[in-house]
Amino acid sequence: MTPQAPATRDIDAVAIGASAGGVEVLSVLLSALPASCRASFFIVMHIPRERPSLLADVFNARCALPVREAEDKEPVQPGTVYFAPPDYHLLLDRGPALALSSDEPVHFSRPSIDVLFDSAADVYGERLLGLILTGANQDGAEGLAAVGRAGGRTVVQEPGGAAVPFLPEAALQVGPVDFVLPLAQLQELFATWGTR
């Protein structure tokens, strides 16, 4: 691992945002996570509404950690991956606990990456890592900046290697971003999670 990657030992929570092309990237990253990982992962993927989401089921089979669709008021468990349900915002609340909302879409998106990142930054502060992956919408760029302002680590997938570079580029523009990493290095980061 190069020194140009964030230390993960002091990270309690990871907020991840992706849209177009995200399933493939998440597939690589989540299947790399070791079973010993104690961080909690919160993921907003832009997906069509009104369709029961299969994301949690699909990834549960490929991940050493339990993968679930987030439920309202559920206490956050360590070593667990939560997906935002379709057509609801996912937020973090004190506890920490999960919270859902039906508020208006942000950047045409519900769930919105900005909403997740803002609230997670409030709750976790410097113990949060925000990660922006491939995507075709600017939702997430402002949220990542909020993670940085709260003292958390900010990471963006290298736009050149992303299936759709628009979202990573938007995040870099709003900035500042601590680490810009290609997928291979993100995969290594996830594979060694908690060891460094």
Place this chain on the structure above:
Amino acid sequence: MTSTAFDIELPLLLEAVYRKYHYDFRGYAAASLKRRLTQAMDRFGCQTLSQLQDRLLHEAALFPALLDFLTVQVSEMFRDPAYFRALREKVVPLLRTYPSLKVWVAGCSTGEEVYSMAILLQEEGLLERSLIYATDINAGALERAQAGIYDAARIGGFTENHRKSGARSSLSDYYTAAYGKAVFDKSLKTNIVFADHSLSTDSAFSEVQLVSCRNVLIYFDRQLQDRVLGLFSDSLCRKGFLGLGAKESLRFSSHSYAFSDFAPGDKIFQKEAS
């Protein structure tokens, strides 16, 4: 876990609002409140929640605008068509057995859900013998609900939802379009009572056969959720029905024993014990 100034200011502001305006948001879930109050601070040019509290205490004119930030939920007609389809196919046959019907749409905001319910009952030939209570705490939202006027641009989505709900008629039978607005038919309103009612502080007011309260409970903390589910349980007749939002459940409630899961997956529950 950091405790910010905002975390300290939030309960103080809610207490101030309660004492001055008698609106009780103290049992609302913090995460969504925080987001909405941050938007309100931007709008009113306040740097901190304490500044907003100061203005709220001394400028009564500000409160109605704040109330919109805290309460207005823009919904759509026939949101989650599967819910309305389940009402139609599974609940309506039982509702038919009552000589007269009372339905409570709790937290109706600007009325989309109320008109959806009225149209469904009309299509099923039940509206004439039904009374729909449409309640909310926001007087401005209730006025808009009562007006029944929506942007024509939203009608396409409403129509699609309505169709998927197992519609027996065309949505266009129920509104008149003019000047970019769709005005819903007055006849739908004959059997609707719009009323101010707070789920936080008011009590049950009538016995009803169906309560529909969707995407309201997620804004409440567990304690308030429990109070509200108790209200619904008190309001429902034996074997009456409770419809909740797609991501809401009775799981954490002390009232869960009083209900059975009537339409699993569609979030329709039936009151068992009394």
